[in-house]
Amino acid sequence: MSSSVLQVQQVSFRYGGKEIFRDLSLAIQEREFVSIVGPSGSGKTTLFRLLLGLEKPETGGLFLGEKQVIGAGGGIAYVPQKDLLIPWRSILDNVILPLEISGLTKREAYANARPHFASFGLAGTESAYPHMLSGGMKQRVSFLRAYLTGSDVLLLDEPFSALDAISRVEMQDWLLEQWVSLKKTIILITHDLDEALLLSDRILVTSSPPMEQLAEILVPLSRPRTMDMKLGDKSLLSLKSELLQKFRHEGAKCDAEET
Amino acid sequence: MQKKPNRQFSFKRWAAPYYLSVGVFLLFLVAWEGSAWAIGKSFILPAPTQIAVRLWELRQTLLAVHLPSTVLIILVGLLLSIIGGVGLAAWMSWNKTAERAFYPLLIASQTIPIIALAPIFVLWFGYSIWSKVAVTVLISFFPITVNTFDGFNSVSKELRELLKTMGASRKDLFFKLAIPSSLPSFFSGLRVAVTLSVIGAAIGEWLGAQKGLGYFSRRMMTQFDGAGVFAPIVLLSLTGILLFVFVMIMEKSILKWRNAK
Numbered sequence: 001m002s003s004s005v006l007q008v009q010q011v012s013f014r015y016g017g018k019e020i021f022r023d024l025s026l027a028i029q030e031r032e033f034v035s036i037v038g039p040s041g042s043g044k045t046t047l048f049r050l051l052l053g054l055e056k057p058e059t060g061g062l063f064l065g066e067k068q069v070i071g072a073g074g075g076i077a078y079v080p081q082k083d084l085l086i087p088w089r090s091i092l093d094n095v096i097l098p099l100e101i102s103g104l105t106k107r108e109a110y111a112n113a114r115p116h117f118a119s120f121g122l123a124g125t126e127s128a129y130p131h132m133l134s135g136g137m138k139q140r141v142s143f144l145r146a147y148l149t150g151s152d153v154l155l156l157d158e159p160f161s162a163l164d165a166i167s168r169v170e171m172q173d174w175l176l177e178q179w180v181s182l183k184k185t186i187i188l189i190t191h192d193l194d195e196a197l198l199l200s201d202r203i204l205v206t207s208s209p210p211m212e213q214l215a216e217i218l219v220p221l222s223r224p225r226t227m228d229m230k231l232g233d234k235s236l237l238s239l240k241s242e243l244l245q246k247f248r249h250e251g252a253k254c255d256a257e258e259t
Numbered sequence: 260m261q262k263k264p265n266r267q268f269s270f271k272r273w274a275a276p277y278y279l280s281v282g283v284f285l286l287f288l289v290a291w292e293g294s295a296w297a298i299g300k301s302f303i304l305p306a307p308t309q310i311a312v313r314l315w316e317l318r319q320t321l322l323a324v325h326l327p328s329t330v331l332i333i334l335v336g337l338l339l340s341i342i343g344g345v346g347l348a349a350w351m352s353w354n355k356t357a358e359r360a361f362y363p364l365l366i367a368s369q370t371i372p373i374i375a376l377a378p379i380f381v382l383w384f385g386y387s388i389w390s391k392v393a394v395t396v397l398i399s400f401f402p403i404t405v406n407t408f409d410g411f412n413s414v415s416k417e418l419r420e421l422l423k424t425m426g427a428s429r430k431d432l433f434f435k436l437a438i439p440s441s442l443p444s445f446f447s448g449l450r451v452a453v454t455l456s457v458i459g460a461a462i463g464e465w466l467g468a469q470k471g472l473g474y475f476s477r478r479m480m481t482q483f484d485g486a487g488v489f490a491p492i493v494l495l496s497l498t499g500i501l502l503f504v505f506v507m508i509m510e511k512s513i514l515k516w517r518n519a520k
Contacts, residue, residue, distance in 0.1 A: 052424045073426030084421050088439050088516045097435070098425040129519045149425055 005030045005185050006051070006076075006153055011060035013050060019210040020046055023060065026204070026214060028153070028187060033179055035188045035196035036214075037243070038206030044189045047206070048155050051187075052078055064153065077146035079156045083138040085130035091141055092126040098149040113148055119181070120144045121174065136167040140174075147182065156188040160195070172198060176225060193243055197236055198225060205246050215246060305485035313486035314493060321475065326494055328471040332388060332460040333498070336395025340452060343396070344403030345445070352411035352437060353429075365404060373397050374462055381467035391463030391471070398459035399452035406448025410441030446510040453506055457499040 004027035013021045020043045028034055036044050049055040051062055053072040062069040064076060077098075085094050095116075096109035104112065117123050120140050130138060139159050146154055156175075160168045172195055179186055179199075190196050196203050197219055205215040220235060288307050295306035305313075314321070347365075351358040377394050384390035414436045422432055464473030472491035479487030511518070 052420075054420055054423065072420070072423035074424075075426075076424065078421060078424045080417065080421060082417065084415075084418055086418070086436075086439075088442075088514070090516075097422070100435070101422065101425045101427045101431050129516045132519065 004028060005032075005065060006187075007063040008047075008050075009061050009063065011050065011057040011062065013046065013055065013057050015046060015055075021050075021057075022210040022212050024211055024213065025060075028185060030152075031183055031185055032202065033186045033188070033200045034202045034204060035190055035200040036204045036206060037190060037193065037196050039208075040191075042206040043209055043211065044206050045157065048078070048157055048187075048189065051155060052076055075149075075151050076153045076155060077149040077151035079139075079142050079146045079154060079159050081158045081161060083130070083135075083142040085138055085141055085145075087130055090127050090129055091122065091133070094130065094141060095145045095148055097145060102150075113144075116144055116147070120147075120178075134167070135163050136171050139163070139171060143175075143178070147184075153185045153187070156186060158189050158191065161191065168192075168195075175199065180224065193240055197221075197240060197243075203243065205243070217243060302483040302485040305489055309486040310489040310493060313484075314490040317487065317490055321472070321491060321494060325470055325472045325475045325491060326498070328468075329460050329464065329473065329495070330498060332391045332395060332463065332471065333456045333502070335388070336392045336459060337399060337452065337456050339392065339396050340399040340403050340456070341449070344400050344448075344452075345407050348404050348407035348411060348441075351408055353433065362408075365401065369401055373459075377462055377466045380463070386467055386469055390467060391460055394463035394466075395456050395459035398462075399456040402448040402451040402455065403445070404448075406444040406451075407441050410444030411437045413444065414440050443510075443514060446506065446514070450503060450506050450510075453502040454499050457495055457502070461495055 006028040008024055008026045010023045010025055011021050012019070012023060036047065038044055046055065050057055051069065053062075053069045053074045053076075064074060067074070069076070085091075086097070089097075092110065092113060096104075096106070096113050099109035099112055100106065114126070117126060120143065122137065122140055122144065125133060125137065125141075130141070133141070142159070143154075143156075160171050163171060175186075176199060188196070188199065200219055203217040203219060205217065207215065217239065219239070291304075292306045292308060295301070295304045295309070298304050301309055347361065351361055373394060376397070377390075380390040380393045384393060414432075418436060419432055422436065427435070460471070461473035461476075464471035465477050468474035472495050476488050476491040476495075479485075479491075
């Protein structure tokens with residue numbers, strides 16, 4: 001598995017005494033687009049926190065390329081659910097944050113960041129403050145900030161969940177374009193099955209803990225994809241109902257365990 | 260970015276929110292004036308007009324001698340409070356042990372009646388400026404420290420974690436998150452401290468001084484000069500208001516991102 005960019009090897013993890021992962025292994029390939037879906041409380045975010053080094057696995061290890069993830073700052077970029085922009089920093093000052101932290105001077109960081117504003121659809125917002133932008137724009141800023149970490153792997157935690165239906169569809173299209181042009185590996189947590197089907201090569205389904213493996217569904221759509229494909233394709237509909245069933249089944253189990 | 264229309268400063272627009280309070284204040288002055296003349300004993304209740312006249316008569320000595328002396332105490336006291344308060348707040352937020360050691364003491368220190376302590380300072384520091392500065396610091400230190408400390412702690416956990424995933428060190432988190440996010444609460448602490456510092460300086464001067472507005476007011480008391488008691492108090496209050504306005508302007512210009520449209 002030399003081309004896998006991210007590997008989870010036999011990871012066990014407990015949160016508050018509750019066993020969530022037991023010897024879980026999975027691998028993400030380079031430039032793959034993987035979505036993680038699953039009922040709430042089934043450990044999607046926990047998996048992200050492990051990958052980001054914000055939590056330590058009890059046993060097993062996580063590897064980014066050859067390098068083991070130990071502690072935060074291990075080189076995976078994160079696009080959080082809320083945009084988490086810093087309100088007192090201008091948009092330009094927000095996106096250069098990872099560059100500043102990596103030790104660049106402001107001047108170098110600005111020079112690095114400015115050329116990307118146009119391709120991220122953010123031209124003209126450099127000196128604005130976050131509260132002046134729409135939700136969709138703020139997510140783009142958050143995405144650009146993650147991109148500027150220089151990391152090859154981007155983790156997206158329900159980045160569009162707070163957007164209205166129309167901006168969400170726009171942002172999905174946009175993300176698809178970005179993924180193609182930026183040549184990054186993307187892992188996306190989402191609750192939206194259409195979103196997962198439209199965007200990903202592969203969908204991982206979390207289930208009720210403890211999990212030993214994640215169910216996997218390959219999305220048979222060819223690239224490049226468009227919105228029309230999502231709406232028209234028959235096989236996609238059956239895939240969606242399959243996914244929905246898995247989802248419901250696991251959701252019921254999760255609920256049963258929580259009560 | 261669109262260019263903002265170049266708006267002229269308009270006094271009318273600026274003053275509009277204050278009409279009501281100015282009106283109430285004027286009514287209060289009229290009522291005061293009326294009752295003062297009705298009582299007719301200016302050493303007990305001097306009328307505002309009498310105070311104004313006295314203020315004018317005393318302008319030379321008040322403005323040249325006593326006001327500068329008091330303002331010096333206020334500024335030195337505030338400066339020490341800011342340095343000490345922000346320093347202690349930063350230390351407590353950086354170091355949990357320091358927080359556990361000092362925070363409860365800081366809160367408990369507020370139960371000490373500082374006015375009762377003030378005479379001791381005169382014993383310690385004599386009639387020098389430092390006995391008055393000590394009272395000022397004791398009274399204005401607390402709001403600055405507590406507010407700034409709360410500000411340091413107001414950084415969201417999510418934002419801290421996000422920066423950590425970018426490889427941020429503790430120093431990065433402190434300078435890029437904690438300090439900027441503490442500024443709004445630092446300023447609200449400073450606004451309270453500024454008004455308190457005027458009171459602190461006046462109390463300090465009451466108890467032992469050879470000049471200053473508080474000292475002057477008290478000296479007039481012994482001479483049954485009611486208007487003379489009030490005249491320096493008017494100046495003290497104006498000093499407090501001016502300092503307050505100055506802090507507000509500083510706050511607006513430093514936190515200008517809040518008002519950006």
